[in-house]
Amino acid sequence: xxxxxxxxxxxxxxxxxxxxxxxxxxxxxxxxxxxxxxxxxxxxxxxxxxxxxxxxxxxxxxxxxxxxxxxxxxxxxxxxxxxxxxxxxxxxxxxxxxxxxxxxxxxxxxxxxxxxxxxxxxxxxxxxxxxxxxxxxxxxxxxxxxxxxxxxxxxxxxxxxxxxxxxxxxxxxxxxxxxxxxxxxxxxxxxxxxxxxxxxxxxxxxxxxxxxxxxxxxxxxxxxxxxxxxxxxxxxxxxxxxxxxxxxxxxxxxxxxxxxxxxxxxxxxxxxxxxxxxxxxxxxxxxxxxxxxxxxxxxxx
Amino acid sequence: xxxxxxxxxxxxxxxxxxxxxxxxxxxxxxxxxxxxxxxxxxxxxxxxxxxxxxxxxxxxxxxxxxxxxxxxxxxxxxxxxxxxxxxxxxxxxxxxxxxxxxxxxxxxxxxxxxxxxxxxxxxxxxxxxxxxxxxxxxxxxxxxxxxxxxxxxxxxxxxxxxxxxxxxxxxxxxxxxxxxxxxxxxxxxxxxxxxxxxxxxxxxxxxxxxxxxxxxxxxxxxxxxxxxxxxxxxxxxxxxxxxxxxxxxxxxxxxxxxxxxxxxxxxxxxxxxxxxxxxxxxxxxxxxxxxxxxxxxxxxxx
Numbered sequence: 001x002x003x004x005x006x007x008x009x010x011x012x013x014x015x016x017x018x019x020x021x022x023x024x025x026x027x028x029x030x031x032x033x034x035x036x037x038x039x040x041x042x043x044x045x046x047x048x049x050x051x052x053x054x055x056x057x058x059x060x061x062x063x064x065x066x067x068x069x070x071x072x073x074x075x076x077x078x079x080x081x082x083x084x085x086x087x088x089x090x091x092x093x094x095x096x097x098x099x100x101x102x103x104x105x106x107x108x109x110x111x112x113x114x115x116x117x118x119x120x121x122x123x124x125x126x127x128x129x130x131x132x133x134x135x136x137x138x139x140x141x142x143x144x145x146x147x148x149x150x151x152x153x154x155x156x157x158x159x160x161x162x163x164x165x166x167x168x169x170x171x172x173x174x175x176x177x178x179x180x181x182x183x184x185x186x187x188x189x190x191x192x193x194x195x196x197x198x199x200x201x202x203x204x205x206x207x208x209x210x211x212x213x214x215x216x217x218x219x220x221x222x223x224x225x226x227x228x229x230x231x232x233x234x235x236x237x238x239x240x241x242x243x244x245x246x247x248x249x250x251x252x253x254x255x256x257x258x259x260x261x262x263x264x265x266x267x268x269x270x271x272x273x274x275x276x277x278x279x280x281x282x283x284x285x286x287x288x289x290x291x292x293x294x295x296x297x298x299x300x301x
Numbered sequence: 302x303x304x305x306x307x308x309x310x311x312x313x314x315x316x317x318x319x320x321x322x323x324x325x326x327x328x329x330x331x332x333x334x335x336x337x338x339x340x341x342x343x344x345x346x347x348x349x350x351x352x353x354x355x356x357x358x359x360x361x362x363x364x365x366x367x368x369x370x371x372x373x374x375x376x377x378x379x380x381x382x383x384x385x386x387x388x389x390x391x392x393x394x395x396x397x398x399x400x401x402x403x404x405x406x407x408x409x410x411x412x413x414x415x416x417x418x419x420x421x422x423x424x425x426x427x428x429x430x431x432x433x434x435x436x437x438x439x440x441x442x443x444x445x446x447x448x449x450x451x452x453x454x455x456x457x458x459x460x461x462x463x464x465x466x467x468x469x470x471x472x473x474x475x476x477x478x479x480x481x482x483x484x485x486x487x488x489x490x491x492x493x494x495x496x497x498x499x500x501x502x503x504x505x506x507x508x509x510x511x512x513x514x515x516x517x518x519x520x521x522x523x524x525x526x527x528x529x530x531x532x533x534x535x536x537x538x539x540x541x542x543x544x545x546x547x548x549x550x551x552x553x554x555x556x557x558x559x560x561x562x563x564x565x566x567x568x569x570x571x572x573x574x575x576x577x578x579x580x581x582x583x584x585x586x587x588x589x590x591x592x593x594x595x596x597x598x599x600x601x602x603x
Contacts, residue, residue, distance in 0.1 A: 011422075011423065011424065012422075012423075012424040012425065014418075014422070014501045015418040015422035015423070015424040015427075016418075016424065018414045018415060018417055018418035018422065018501070018505070019414070019415045019418045019419070019430070021411045021414065021415070022411045022412060022414070022415035022470075022471070022476060023415070023430075025411070025467060025468075025470045025471040026434075026437070026471045026473075028452060028456075028467075028471075029449065029452070029467065029468045029471045030437055030440055030471050030473075032448070032452060033445035033448040033449045033452060034440075034445060034448075036445075036448035036451065036452070037444070037445050037447070037448045040447070040448065095334075095337075098330040098333065098334060099330075099334070100318050100319060101317065101318060101319075101320065101326075101327060101330060102320070102327055102330060102331075102334075103320050103321060103322055103323065103327075104319075104321075106331075108590065108591075110334050110338055111590070112586065112587065112590065113338045113341055113342055114337075114338065114341055115586070116341070116342075116345060116582075116583060116586075117341060117344070117345075119526060119530075119579070119582035119583065119586060120526075120530055120575075120578060120579050120582055124348070124530070124548075124551060124574075124575040124578040124579050125344060125575075126551075126552070126555045127348065127551070127554075127555055127568070127571045127572055127574075127575040128344040128347050128348060128575070129344075130555055130568075130571075131347065131351070131364075131568055131572075132344070132347070137362060138360075138362055138364050139364075140347075140364055140366070143362065143363040143364055144363075147363055174341065174344075177341075179474070179523070179597070179600075182593060182594065182597045183597045183598075183600040183601075185594070185597070186594050186595075186597035186598035186600070187597075187598060187600075187601065188318060189318065189319050189594075189598065190598050191318060193317065193318065196317060196318070219601070220601070221600075221601020221602050221603050222597075222600060222601045222602075224601070224602040224603075225600050225601055225602040228438050228439055228602065229438075229474075231439070232438070232439055232440070232441055235441050235443075235444075236441050236442070236443055238443065239443065259443050259444070262443075262444065262446070262447070263446070266446065266447045267446075267447075272447050275447055276447060276448070279444045279445055279447070279448075282441065282444045283441065283444050283445075286439050286441055286444075287439060290439045298603075299603045
């Protein structure tokens with residue numbers, strides 16, 4: 001097939017011109033880092049000498065010798081991800097479903113309130129959590145529980161291995177009504193009322209049937225979008241334990257998630273090759289969970 | 302037929318999805334939503350309230366949630382103190398504002414141009430690139446902090462203004478949402494313009510951009526949040542204190558290991574800074590929320 005140059009410039013060339021700035025940034029800040037992480041994961045690299053190829057050593061070490069990873073980081077990450085991911089996601093869907101059944105003005109107000117925690121995710125909110133869970137009696141939770149007579153001594157919430165994970169989960173759930181929540185809400189509002197009427201005439205007999213037979217199938221694409229956002233958000237939120245407790249590693253590794261483990265090896269111990277191997281494992285986990293979501297919500301072609 | 306629950310959809314108004322007014326059946330939702338919304342709001346009320354608390358209320362025991370004698374003292378303190386390195390807070394604020402403005406403007410242009418090409422132009426890699434971008438929706442930036450650092454270092458971007466802006470601009474969600482929105486514009490609109498002899502640039506600038514304002518508003522919000530709340534860039538890539546942002550400064554306020562009275566006094570200043578961080582997010586979202594919703598309805602991933 002022969003296409004003249006001027007025609008190519010006109011047709012395809014201009015398309016690539018429009019894409020170019022985004023594509024460049026995409027390649028530099030997303031594609032290359034992922035490839036580089038994969039490449040570095042097969043090396044020993046201390047950021048001083050150039051990387052030395054070590055084959056699968058990093059992965060083998062991660063799976064067989066990294067006691068911290070196996071005993072704390074992996075179980076913590078899975079516990080955190082399984083509660084916050086599907087939990088936050090189900091909550092987002094249920095709230096979107098409820099909001100969709102309210103008139104516009106209250107719906108908008110509630111949506112704003114529920115969405116607001118995810119606007120500032122992280123930084124500004126640390127101020128709040130520090131005050132709320134403060135270890136002395138001026139902390140809100142301590143003063144509340146002591147006021148009720150439930151406790152005599154203030155608890156060092158953020159420094160206590162037994163509480164840190166629960167607090168991390170609550171804090172992350174609190175800010176999980178993000179963009180996926182808005183997508184699901186918008187999706188539910190778009191479902192044609194005739195669908196419900198038709199289903200009712202066909203003999204559907206409960207609200208639950210309605211949710212599973214009409215609502216969810218009708219907004220599968222938004223459900224999938226929301227699921228991907230929930231998965232990414234969950235793993236991206238992994239730094240919360242270090243933010244809350246103020247130390248990496250977290251007290252007795254109680255809140256240590258895979259993201260902190262990467263930072264620990266990469267920026268504190270300068271074992272960049274090993275850290276890169278952990279990054280690859282993290283990316284594979286995200287990919288795996290996204291595949292699962294895809295299975296659940298893929299639209300039939 | 303004993304259960305006639307479906308009838309509302311046929312007969313009674315205001316039951317079911319997107320009602321126009323109040324109906325008794327909505328009460329159960331309010332019973333769930335009002336307490337939950339209250340709980341969700343507590344931390345935000347705390348920020349608003351603590352930012353205006355005078356010292357005696359910050360030190361009070363038990364700690365009051367709501368301020369009784371509001372004062373601007375915390376804000377005055379915030380802007381009169383220097384950070385440990387001698388940089389006034391106004392400098393961090395200025396950096397944040399400038400970085401955010403530049404990032405939002407650049408993101409709107411770059412993402413919408415790419416989205417226009419992906420949606421309306423015909424070229425060989427079109428489908429492939431869209432799939433690649435969809436896969437990148439799953440990208441977790443925090444996982445590749447180290448290679449990103451090496452790249453930024455090699456591009457000589459460490460300690461520059463642009464390192465705040467450029468990485469944020471590669472936002473797969475933004476491109477995805479814009480592309481979905483542009484898909485909704487009929488091809489005829491563009492064909493008609495082409496017959497009139499309009500150039501690609503003209504079509505993009507004069508026809509597409511005005512028609513996708515809701516999506517642009519959404520991208521603006523997402524980019525705003527990514528840029529304005531970004532403390533990581535300042536921590537990882539910036540050593541020059543005068544190039545760091547307000548979000549970063551806030552993390553230094555909360556991470557100081559001060560205990561007792563210092564920590565409590567710091568809470569007021571930190572809350573004032575947190576309020577300055579939070580309020581712009583809130584205002585922008587309130588203004589643009591209806592546009593966001595109309596964009597999100599096309600957000601489905603197939």
